[in-house]
Amino acid sequence: MCCNSAVIIPRLDPCFSFLPTRPDIIPFPASVSFRIRTVFPLGPSKSIPNDTDQFSGSDPATLYDLLGIPETGTLLEIKQAYKQLARKYHPDVSPHDRVEEYTKMFIRVQEAYETLSDPRRRDLYDRDLAKGIHLAFSARRLFESDEQMEDKSEWKSRWQSQLSHLKKRSMYKDSGDNMSWGAKMRKQRNESS
Amino acid sequence: MAEQAYTVASDSETMGEEKSSSTVPEIAIGIDIGTSQCSVAVWSGSQVELLRNTRNQKLMKSYVTFKDEVPAGGVSNQLAHEYEMLSGAAIFNMKRLIGRVDTDPIVHASKSLPFLVQTLDIGVRPFIAALVNNMWRSTTPEEVLAIFLVELRVMAEMQLKRPIRNVVLTIPVTFSRFQLTRIERACAMAGLHVLRLMPEPTAVALLYAQQQQQNVHENMGSGSEKIALIFNMGAGFCDTAITATAGGVSQIRSLAGSTLGGEDLLQNTMHHLLPDMDNYFSRHGIDEIRKMGLLRVATQDAIHKLSTQPSVEIDIDLGNGRKIYKVLNRMEFEEVNQHVFEKCASLINQCLSDAKLEVDDVNDVILVGGCSNIPMIRNMVMGICKKDVYSGMNPLEAAVRGAALEGAVASGVNDPFGSLDLLTIQTTPLSIGIRADGNNFVPIIPKNTTMPARKDVVFTTVHDNQVEALIIIYEGDEKAVEKNQLLGYFKIMGIPPAPKGVPEINVCMDIDASNSLRVLAGVIMPGEQNPSAPFMEVRMPTVDDGHGWCAEALNRTYGSTLDLVTVQKKVQR
Incomplete structure (x- = not known):
């Protein structure tokens, strides 16, 4: 896959995207939330109408459409499509006057690639797709939040056990003032058994 | 102080824009500033060429001597003897010192160098000085680097017969964004604009990509994906x-790195030969400096010889009846430096596991850098990867060639x-995140995330009813937040009074093509x-010297009153 479809236009000013005087590469979306994303059109041929009309502006195509591959595409096809699109949209090679726009596209392509090249994430995404959920970025987020949920529940149980332990200790402290050390130990043994 | 760092970058930026009238793209040159050696390469129109100095050297020693009124660097200056570099008048190893504070162990290890590295151990930049006419004349790593870069620029301008402004620099993987600002500042001082900063092994990776591409063209090869592992060990990193x-x-x-290199091998071996070295040289008098130089040169020599012969004889006369005589064999050298080699091996394994790859997935193993000739390193790399080393590139020129390619692209x-x-x-070598969930580091852009x-x-x-929140940004991969590098901090104000857990505070980070980091929060x-x-937009890093103090001061002043916790993401459909 050495074919290069990228249009490379020599740039006039190589320091186009350096530090502070540069305009924002990505304006912050007005409404910020993980599920409401600013979505960029892929060009008329790729855009398909979306049933979730809560999205203003253009619709999010599927990640497969984004990479321009069929839903049955193999890992090799995904990788090839990704590298080809990277050669088009990466800011090192994109046309000088469209760096901002292309950088956004690059980040989307990257996310699509990361989702589809990971069998587990792809599976989750495919299931969402089958349910008719066309949120381009939901699969990955869903996956991440699942992981966090596990973390959290584990953390919570550990925390609760610590808490109950602490409660026990403070109970001893309150009631143990008048008790001898041996009495305290006996009481503790009885309680824990 | 924080503002000043910015002004330098902005100033240089404005200069860049004034210059944008020419229609032919100015080809950025590639510079590899090594801890010990330095080289410059440029795309000549058909291939990458390394530039030579007036003494016909492609690799120039990275040092600046303050011996005479005008400081001179390793590009233009001719050393009469290696001892001259070790007389205390020359500053070298600046790459190991730049952007580090005086509590850093690397800075402490540098105190046994011939020039003066003074630490007060309070978390500020160390005092660095060169011996000029029997006086310690102070300087900074940025200044030394800038002087050196000016020499490189002049050399390149003379040969290419055009003004040089844009450069692609190679950097160590472990450099924090704070250190990168120091490098950028040194470049700005030298009148250079940093077009891209590339971690050294990624520059080697680009050269490898070009070689593979050429092979495909020539042999009509399959052009399928190839996995290469690059191990780059120089004097400093x-x-x-x-x-x-x-x-x-x-x-x-994936990327992994450590501040370990030939300098550590050298210092470990010097300590092995003279166990009370630190005490012996601590006074930093002229006599001590001379003896330190003797030991350093002899040890360096011995290590080089051990790459090709099994043992080496070391004979040093330190004067006053103090003599070192020893036959050092390779095994002993390897034992003395065992922890260095172990750390190197762990970096390879970490890189493989971060990339979710097995050793068998690796098609080529590329070994580059000044330490690539050390038998133990070769054996270790080949042992882990179960493969011979890729022979298609010059280990001392690979990084600079890759930088020149990226400069052209x-x-x-x-x-x-x-x-x-x-x-x-490229990917991020370190995670970037904020302090939250108590005193924890919560990454927002994890390590090995593709950029932009x-x-x-x-x-x-x-x-x-918490109406303000403190956003403290760190870079690193330690769970305890204070072990990471502080990049900056700001406050979100105007949170509407509400029960805890209700307001959604969105912290977004983005990195653009030139690796500039921006934090948006609201x-x-x-x-x-x-x-x-209104959302806040802050460019990072904003902190300067004394950053360790800033975090402590914030903690002292605000405690947990302006804290944040992560929100369990709710999936809404």
């Missing part, structure tokens, strides 16, 4: 990367034969579409 290459695109899969140069149909897709990148995480308040109340107050 040891870095590894894994790249997946196909069609001229080098996609970095990022300058928009097109090659009719397709030699520049290349792309390097944009990620966001939602946080919420920990107190009822609050949105549930059910609302628009932010409650």
Whole structure:
């Protein structure tokens, strides 16, 4: 896959995207939330109408459409499509006057690639797709939040056990003032058994 | 102080824009500033060429001597003897010192160098000085680097017969963004504009991508994806990367690095030969400096010889009846430096596991850098990877050649034969995140994230009616937040009074093509579409010297009153 479809236009000013005087590469979306994303059109041929009309502006195509591959595409096809699109949209090679726009596209392509090249994430995404959920970025987020949920529940149980332990200790402290050390130990043994 | 760092960068930026009138793209040159040696390369129109100084050297020693009125660097200056570099008048190893504070162990290890590195151990920049006419004349690593870069620029301008402004610099993987600002400042002082900063192994990866691409053209090869592991160990740093290459695109899969290099091997061996070395030389008098130089040169020599012979005789006369005589064999050298080699091995394994790859997945193992000739390093790398080392590149020139390729690609140069149909897709070497959930580090852009990148995480308040929140940004991979590098901090104000856990505080980070990091943060109340107050946009890093203090001071002043916790993401459909 050495074919290069990228249009490379020599740039006039190589320091186009350096530090502070540069305009924002990505304006912050007005409404910020993980599920409401600013979505960029892929060009008329790729855009398909979306049933979730809560999205203003253009619709999010599927990640497969984004990479321009069929839903049955193999890992090799995904990788090839990704590298080809990277050669088009990466800011090192994109046309000088469209760096901002292309950088956004690059980040989307990257996310699509990361989702589809990971069998587990792809599976989750495919299931969402089958349910008719066309949120381009939901699969990955869903996956991440699942992981966090596990973390959290584990953390919570550990925390609760610590808490109950602490409660026990403070109970001893309150009631143990008048008790001898041996009495305290006996009481503790009885309680824990 | 924080503002000043910015002004330098902005100033240089304005200068860059004034110059944009020419129609031919100015090809950025590639510079590899090594801890010990330095080189410059440029795309000549058909290939990469290394530039030579007036003494016909492609590799120049990285040092600046303050012996005479005008400081002179290793590009122009001719050393009468190696001892001259060790007389205390010359500053070297600046790459190991730049952007570090005086509590850093690397700075402490540098105190046994002939020039003066003074630490007060309070978390500020160390005092560095060169011996000029029997006086310690102070300087900074940035200044030394800038003087050196000016010499390189003049050399390149003379040979290329055009003004040089844009450069692609190679950097160690472990450099924090704070250190990168120091490098950028040194470049600005030298009148250079940093077009791209490339971790050294990623520059090697780009050269590899070009070589693979040429092989495909010549042999009509399959052009399928190839995985290469790059191990780069120089005098100051040891870095590894894994790249997946196909069609001229080098996609970095993982990066790992450490501040370990030939300098550590040298110092360990010197300590082995003279166990009370630190005490012996601590006074830093002229006599001590001379003896330190004797020991350093003799040890360096011995290590070089041990690469080709099993043992070496060391005979040093330190005067006053103090003599060192020893036959050092290779095994002893390897034992003395065992922990260095172990750390190197762990970097390779970490890189593989971060890339989710097995040793068998690796097609080529590339070994580069000044330490690549050390038998133990070769054996270790080949042992782990179960493969011979890739022989297609010069280990001392690979990084600078890759930097020159990226200089041409990022300058928009097109090659009719397709030699520049290349792309390097870089990743973040360190995680970037904020302090939250108590004193924890919560990454927002995790390590090994492809750049450019944009990620966001939602946080919420920990107190009822909390109207402000402190965003403290760190870079690193330690769970305890204070072990990471502080990049900056700011406050979100105007959070509408609400029970804890209700306001959604969105922290978004993005990194653009030139690796500039921006943090955007603001609050949105549930059910609302628009932010409650204007979002904050802050470019990082904002901290300067004394950053360790800043975090402590913030903690002292605010405690947990302005804290944040992560929000369990709710999936709404």
